[in-house]
Amino acid sequence: MRGKHLFPLLALLLAVPFSAAAQRPNVILILMDDMGWGDLPAYQDQRMKEGLPAMDNPGLRTLAREGMTLTRHYSSAPLCAPARGSLFTGVHQGHAKVIRDRSFDLPIEDAPTLGTVMQSAGYKTALIGKWGIGGGREHAGTPQESTAYPTRRGFDYYFGYLDHVSGHHHYPKEDPNPISPTKKSGIWDGDKCVTADCDKAYSVDLLTARAKKWIVDTHRQNPRQPFFLALTHIAPHSQLQIPTGPYPEGRGVKGGVQWLGKPHKLVNTAEGKINSYIYPRYADKKWPMAQKRYATMIARLSDSFEDLIQTLKDLNIDKNTVIIMTSDNGPHDEGGQNPQFFRNYGPFDGIKQDAWEGGFRVPTIVRWPGHVPAGSVNDHPSQFHDWMATLAAIGGVRAPFRSDGVSLLPTLLNKGTQPDGRLYMEYSAKMSQSKKTTPGYKDFLPSRRNAVRGDEQMVYIGKYKGVRTNIQSHADLFEIYDTVKDPAERHDLKDTPEGKKMQPIMHGKTLRMRRIYDYTHPERGTFAQRPYDEEPVPALRKEEMPGKLVPLTAQSAQGIRRKDGSMKRVLYLNVPETGKYTFFMKTPAEKNARAFVRLHDMHLLDADYHYKPGTEVSSSMGERTTENDPARTGLKPVPLEKGWHPFIIETEGFSGLPLFFWQKEGGEKREIPSQSFCVAG
Numbered sequence: 001m002r003g004k005h006l007f008p009l010l011a012l013l014l015a016v017p018f019s020a021a022a023q024r025p026n027v028i029l030i031l032m033d034d035m036g037w038g039d040l041p042a043y044q045d046q047r048m049k050e051g052l053p054a055m056d057n058p059g060l061r062t063l064a065r066e067g068m069t070l071t072r073h074y075s076s077a078p079l080c081a082p083a084r085g086s087l088f089t090g091v092h093q094g095h096a097k098v099i100r101d102r103s104f105d106l107p108i109e110d111a112p113t114l115g116t117v118m119q120s121a122g123y124k125t126a127l128i129g130k131w132g133i134g135g136g137r138e139h140a141g142t143p144q145e146s147t148a149y150p151t152r153r154g155f156d157y158y159f160g161y162l163d164h165v166s167g168h169h170h171y172p173k174e175d176p177n178p179i180s181p182t183k184k185s186g187i188w189d190g191d192k193c194v195t196a197d198c199d200k201a202y203s204v205d206l207l208t209a210r211a212k213k214w215i216v217d218t219h220r221q222n223p224r225q226p227f228f229l230a231l232t233h234i235a236p237h238s239q240l241q242i243p244t245g246p247y248p249e250g251r252g253v254k255g256g257v258q259w260l261g262k263p264h265k266l267v268n269t270a271e272g273k274i275n276s277y278i279y280p281r282y283a284d285k286k287w288p289m290a291q292k293r294y295a296t297m298i299a300r301l302s303d304s305f306e307d308l309i310q311t312l313k314d315l316n317i318d319k320n321t322v323i324i325m326t327s328d329n330g331p332h333d334e335g336g337q338n339p340q341f342f343r344n345y346g347p348f349d350g351i352k353q354d355a356w357e358g359g360f361r362v363p364t365i366v367r368w369p370g371h372v373p374a375g376s377v378n379d380h381p382s383q384f385h386d387w388m389a390t391l392a393a394i395g396g397v398r399a400p401f402r403s404d405g406v407s408l409l410p411t412l413l414n415k416g417t418q419p420d421g422r423l424y425m426e427y428s429a430k431m432s433q434s435k436k437t438t439p440g441y442k443d444f445l446p447s448r449r450n451a452v453r454g455d456e457q458m459v460y461i462g463k464y465k466g467v468r469t470n471i472q473s474h475a476d477l478f479e480i481y482d483t484v485k486d487p488a489e490r491h492d493l494k495d496t497p498e499g500k501k502m503q504p505i506m507h508g509k510t511l512r513m514r515r516i517y518d519y520t521h522p523e524r525g526t527f528a529q530r531p532y533d534e535e536p537v538p539a540l541r542k543e544e545m546p547g548k549l550v551p552l553t554a555q556s557a558q559g560i561r562r563k564d565g566s567m568k569r570v571l572y573l574n575v576p577e578t579g580k581y582t583f584f585m586k587t588p589a590e591k592n593a594r595a596f597v598r599l600h601d602m603h604l605l606d607a608d609y610h611y612k613p614g615t616e617v618s619s620s621m622g623e624r625t626t627e628n629d630p631a632r633t634g635l636k637p638v639p640l641e642k643g644w645h646p647f648i649i650e651t652e653g654f655s656g657l658p659l660f661f662w663q664k665e666g667g668e669k670r671e672i673p674s675q676s677f678c679v680a681g
Contacts, residue, residue, distance in 0.1 A: 024394065024395055025320045025321055025322050025368065026317060026320060027118070027226075027228045027229070027321070027394060028231060028308070029114070029324045029326075030231045030305070030325045031087070031129070031328060032235065032363075033130060033167070033233055033237040033327070034080070034330070036327070036330050036339060036345050036346065036351070036358070036362075036363070037344075037345065037346040037362060037363050038339075038343050038345050039055065039298055039342070040060070040069065040346075041060045041064055043343075044056070053287060053291070053341055057298055057302035058302065059301075059302030059303055059305040059306040060298075060302045060305065062305075062306065062309075063305050063309075063365050066374050067365045067366050067367030067368070067375075068365065068366050068367075068373060068376040068377070068378055068411075069364070069376070070382060070408075071378065071379045072361065072379045072381045073383070074360050074361055074425070075329050075330075075383070075384055076092055076093050076360075076383060076385060076425060077329065077360065078329045078330060078359035078456075079102065079329055079352065080132065080164070081099055081105075081132055081133060082427065083328040083384060084099075084133055085098070085103075085108050086099075087384040088113045088115070088133070089108055089109065090113075090114070090385050090389070090399070090402070091404045092385050093425055093426050093427065094426055094602075095602070096517075097111070097519055097622075098625055100427075100528035101528045102432065103528070105135065105139075105164050106521060106524070106527075107133070107135025107147045107626045108133045108134075108135075109625045109626075110147075110148075110153075110609075110626060111624055112154075112403070112609050113153045114391055115230070116153070116609075117154070117391060117397060117399070118228035118391060119156070121226075121392070121396055122395075123225070124156055124222070124227040124228070125154060125157070125228045125230075126155055126211075126214050126228075127150045127157075127158050127159075127229075128157075128158070128160055128207055128214065128230070128231050129231055129232030129233055130160060130161045130164075131150055133148060134146035134148045134149050134153075135147045136162075136163075136627075137181075138163065138524070139163050140163065142162075142193075143188065143191040144191075147627050149162070157214065159187075159207075159210050159214075160188065161185065162188050165177055165185075166180070168238060169185040170203040170204075170235065170239060170241035170275075171200065171201065171202065171203075171241060171275065172184075172185040172186075172203075173185075173199055173200075174199075174200065175239065175241065198266060200269075200271060200274050201266050202269060203235060204235050204300045205269045205270075205304075208307060208308065209257040209258055209267040212258075212259065214229065215308075215312070216253060235298075236294055236337075238334035238337065240293040240336055240337055241293075242296045243300055244273060244276060244277055245271070245272045247303040247304075247307075248269060251306050251309075252311045252314040255310070256303075256307035257269055278293070278296050282295050282296060282299075288336075288341070290336030290338065291338065308323075309323070309367075319369045321368070323365075324365075324366050324387065325365045326364040326365075329352050329353075330358050330362070331345055332351065340441050346358060346361075349443075352435075353453060354456075355425065355457070356438070356489060357488070372413065379484065380411050381460055381483075382411070382421055383421060383422075383424075385405040385421075386405035388400070388405050389406050389407045390408045393407040397564075398564040398652075401566075401595075401650045402596060402608060404422050406418075406419045406421045422513065423459065423460035426457045426458075426514065427455075428530075435453075436452060436454075437451060437452055438453060445488075453469055453470065454471060455470065455471040455530060455531055456470075457510060459478075459510050459513075461502065461505060463484060464498075465483050465489075466478035467489075471531050471532070473531050474532035477503060478494065478503060480494045480502055480503070511532065511538060512600035512602060513601040515603055516621070516636050518620070518621040518622060518636040519621065519622065521627060521628065534639060535639065536640055537639060539640075539642060539643025540643060540645065546572070548680070549572055552571060552674050552679055567651045568648070568650050569651075569657070570646060570649075570679070571646075571649065571678070572646060572680070573599070573646075574643070574676050574677075575640045575643060579639070579640065580638065580664070580665040581663065582637040582662065582669075583605055583663075584616055584660070584661040585617055585658045585661075586614065586615065586617075586658060587611075587654060587658045588613065588614065588654050588658075590613055590614075590653060590654045591653070592652070592653035593607075593613035593614070593652075594608045594652040595607045595651045596650045597647065597649050598647075599638070599648075600646050604619050604638070605617055605660075613653075619637070619638060621633075659671065
């Protein structure tokens with residue numbers, strides 16, 4: 001079932017680096033926009049058996065039959081911009097420097113991305129589809145203005161929707177963006193706007209055809225070089241627009257949708273009447289038209305998956321290509337779409353923008369013939385930022401130090417022990433103009449119907465999920481659920497003995513694994529201020545201490561050398577008094593010297609990516625960001641409680657420790673004395 005080459009392959013995947021590029025599989029990451037967990041074929045097929053309204057999607061069903069369904073995979077946020085920001089930068093929302101909440105079209109930080117990681121592994125990279133995290137302007141941005149344009153963030157090639165709102169329009173030429181200064185939806189091919197040539201080009205067809213063309217050309221130009229493609233669809237998001245006609249006959253290199261590349265006819269389906277075709281299996285149903293449209297959009301995506309897979313088979317690279325299919329958040333309720341009709345949120349409560357399971361537990365299938373067990377299901381909890389560590393392992397390179405994820409290869413290959421990841425989410429719906437409350441659907445828990453979303457937070461510790469909404473202060477209690485036994489979150493455990501024990505642990509954990517947001521855009525201001533931002537990060541309690549602490553010496557500072565050559569050291573820092581602190585670090589001026597520091601589990605100091613050895617970095621969250629306001633950004637220190645704090649140092653390219661400095665608010669900057677550090681004895 002696992003394939004005869006599984007065990008030697010796993011050894012290769014866990015070895016860094018690979019010995020030959022041919023051993024590395026291609027990777028295609030397919031991201032849907034607002035596709036719900038309940039849209040998975042396993043759930044919809046059950047509805048069909050029960051005689052309920054349901055969607056029938058052979059392509060999705062085949063994908064699940066040939067791959068592994070991750071039933072407890074979470075987006076990083078219940079909204080597209082922060083979800084995509086975290087996905088592509090490999091950090092959870094507590095560490096995103098720029099993209100949190102509704103910060104559409106701000107520029108993701110100049111940090112490692114999925115693209116740069118795969119480039120470092122020798123991959124050819126492309127992003128085809130929606131971006132929305134590139135900066136420049138909120139609407140009608142350009143490659144010249146956008147400091148985080150995809151080709152500046154690790155992608156060799158880009159085609160698609162640059163700004164967020166353009167990605168709401170499935171016919172970019174015929175359905176212009178009314179709030180854009182240019183009154184059009186921008187489609188970019190490299191640095192050229194091609195909207196004027198997109199006559200009758202339906203989004204799913206346009207993006208799929210361009211992706212197929214890129215795959216074929218890339219493979220034929222250099223069959224030995226692996227490729228990484230991020231295909232980010234804008235379906236099934238509103239508008240609820242549908243194709244001009246049926247999916248073309250056949251699939252693959254010579255069939256299905258085809259990229260023609262001709263002005264005014266970019267794809268072979270650019271003909272007929274726009275926004276007109278309902279799939280025959282739905283046309284005669286006595287369903288609301290909006291639901292027929294939604295079902296048709298999912299059907300079109302389903303067909304496109306078959307088309308891509310056949311393309312890989314035609315090129316004889318199917319068995320050497322990993323396909324990851326997922327969605328950015330839960331289902332939407334826009335443009336007439338009613339997620340109650342098909343129960344797109346599955347057996348859970350919540351939709352897009354909710355912290356409940358339906359809001360950001362997302363459909364996820366991974367297909368890799370001969371390696372990922374076909375038809376398998378796995379319920380290990382994981383989250384978007386795990387994909388960076390996973391792709392780094394596939395590519396045979398070190399995951400960036402700042403990555404918050406863990407490799408999912410033990411799960412995907414059904415071999416070895418899967419490490420637990422960091423599952424965390426914070427989001428605020430306060431800025432949403434019309435979506436400030438959870439819908440009042442009758443199948444939701446009564447207390448959640450029409451409840452104010454406000455500031456939302458989620459954390460996993462062991463088997464327990466802690467969640468709180470409409471947060472007023474850090475003292476607010478978490479609702480606590482065992483989402484394996486209780487996936488619908490019906491039985492709050494906070495008043496049980498175990499729940500009461502978990503409550504202070506969750507309160508402390510959430511402060512120890514996030515940083516205060518401190519990015520300010522000159523025109524759009526600052527986002528993502530939280531009610532718990534000013535709370536001091538708690539020091540270790542007596543029961544959390546590692547036992548005996550001994551003074552730091554050259555010998556005791558020796559760390560653990562990993563297989564990838566990097567070093568990890570766990571020190572303990574004694575903070576002399578409660579207050580707000582800014583930290584600084586400098587590595588030796590040795591070539592390729594890199595370092596990264598976490599305080600507890602929060603990012604503190606980053607001298608890894610684009611770092612010049614021997615220079616000083618600070619704990620400012622404004623470092624490595626673009627388009628910011630330097631007078632107002634990166635000025636917030638870290639509030640710390642008096643006592644001992646884990647100080648975890650990862651280094652590469654030099655022996656010994658970096659130099660560390662700190663400055664208490666209102667005081668002078670000083671080197672941190674060696675006696676302030678200890679190690680476990």
